[in-house]
Amino acid sequence: MAENRDSSYAGAGGFTVPSMPSPAPSSTSTIKSVSGLPHPRSHALRPGSAKEDQVRHFVSDRVNHITRRFLKRTGKAPPGSEVEGYNSMRDLCKDLEGVINIVWLSGTPNLQIPLLLHIAGEFNTWLAGGLPPSPAATFAILHKLDHCFASLLSGEDIETHEPLPGFDGGRRAGMSKTDMVRCRSVVEEARVLIVEVMSRGREEDGVEEDEGSDEDGDGSDATFLEEDEEKLFMDVARVYENTLVKLGETLGETLGDVAMTDTTVEQ
Numbered sequence: 571m572a573e574n575r576d577s578s579y580a581g582a583g584g585f586t587v588p589s590m591p592s593p594a595p596s597s598t599s600t601i602k603s604v605s606g607l608p609h610p611r612s613h614a615l616r617p618g619s620a621k622e623d624q625v626r627h628f629v630s631d632r633v634n635h636i637t638r639r640f641l642k643r644t645g646k647a648p649p650g651s652e653v654e655g656y657n658s659m660r661d662l663c664k665d666l667e668g669v670i671n672i673v674w675l676s677g678t679p680n681l682q683i684p685l686l687l688h689i690a691g692e693f694n695t696w697l698a699g700g701l702p703p704s705p706a707a708t709f710a711i712l713h714k715l716d717h718c719f720a721s722l723l724s725g726e727d728i729e730t731h732e733p734l735p736g737f738d739g740g741r742r743a744g745m746s747k748t749d750m751v752r753c754r755s756v757v758e759e760a761r762v763l764i765v766e767v768m769s770r771g772r773e774e775d776g777v778e779e780d781e782g783s784d785e786d787g788d789g790s791d792a793t794f795l796e797e798d799e800e801k802l803f804m805d806v807a808r809v810y811e812n813t814l815v816k817l818g819e820t821l822g823e824t825l826g827d828v829a830m831t832d833t834t835v836e837q
Contacts, residue, residue, distance in 0.1 A: 605713050605714050605716075605717040605729075606667070606671075606710065606714060607670070607671060607674045607714055607717060607718070608671050608674060608675045609675075610674055610675055610676070610677035610734065610735055611675060611676065611677040611735060612677070612735060613677065613735055613736075614676075614677050614678040614679065614680070614735045614736035615676060615677070615678045615681070617680060622676075622678060622680070622681060625672065625673070625676050625678070625681055626681060626685070628672065629669055629672065629673060629685050629689075632665070632668075632669045633669065633688070633689060633692060635653070635665075636662060636665050636666060636669075636692075636696075637692065638651060638653045639653050639654060639655055639656050639662070639665075640655075640656060640662060640696050640699060640701070642654065642655035642656075643655030643656045643657070643699075643701060644699050644700060644701075656701055657702070658701055658702040658703075658704050659696070659697070659701045659702065659703055659704040659707060659708050660704035660706075660707040662696055662701065663704065663707035663708060663710065663711045664707070666689070666693065666711055667710070667711065667714070669689065670686070670689060670711070670714050670715065670718070673685050673686055673689070673718075674714075674718055677734070677735030677736065678735065678736055679722060679734070679735075679736040679737065679744060680736070682718065682722060683722060683744070683745055683749055684749075686715065686718050686719065686722075687749065687752055687753060687756065689715070690715050690719075690753075690756045690757075690760070691756050693711065693712075693715070693760070694756060694759050694760050694763055697760070697763045697764065697767050698763055698766075698767070703767050703768065703770065705768060705802065705805070708764070708767070709805045709809075712760065712764070712809050712810065715810070715813075716809070716810045716811065716812050716813050717729070717812065719753055719757075719810070719812075719813040719816070720812035720813045720815070720816045721734060722734070722744050722745060723744060723745060723750075723813070723816035723817065723819075723820055724816055725737040725744055728812055728816075745820075747821075750817055750820060750821055753813065753817065754814075754817055754821075757810040757813055757814060757817075760809060760810060761806075761809050761810060764806055764809050765806055768802060768806060
């Protein structure tokens, strides 16, 4: 039964939720932001409604499914688990992308804030779990989460500056101080973890090569590696950068300048 239920979710964007609440018809409802997130529905779901419960249960089910596949890969799955383990973070991120998109599409802060905080915390656990790293997929997920959190802290989309659904009364609909403290903890943990993961990945992939390994002898290989590492440094430094800035503005603390002295990829 579980396999049949899972297969019914397959579709565009990773999953198709049966009777999933859809955004109101609009010329912008299908536009995706730079972060790859869908345009949210125009109005938040009614608190306590069947549709709100449906989203919550769907996300819980999918996150649990991802966890089971993660545990299967790491050899910690409970006896009798028949799910297929992940081969790399790329596979995990592919599954998770659809879940984050559904949460954002809901346009409901009462759902988005707790669900995204939970997902971000779980993602930190998965990052630290030893799966073969996939930088592009990993940074794409972190960028999505950064966009979501920074927008929820602002009450508007940080790219388009459109007011978010559910924020008609201002930022009161957004994160509580408790949520912000939890968010900051998850964000700071992720910034430390991503350095460790990417450093480990470089060693496993053999990125650090001996001098003189340039096959053509023209320095092109070395130049490529330098450019690749420079991009990696930039990606690491930008993890949750928008969220940190918004947390600093909201809490009145200088969080946007979190020191990366001890959390930079060693050269």
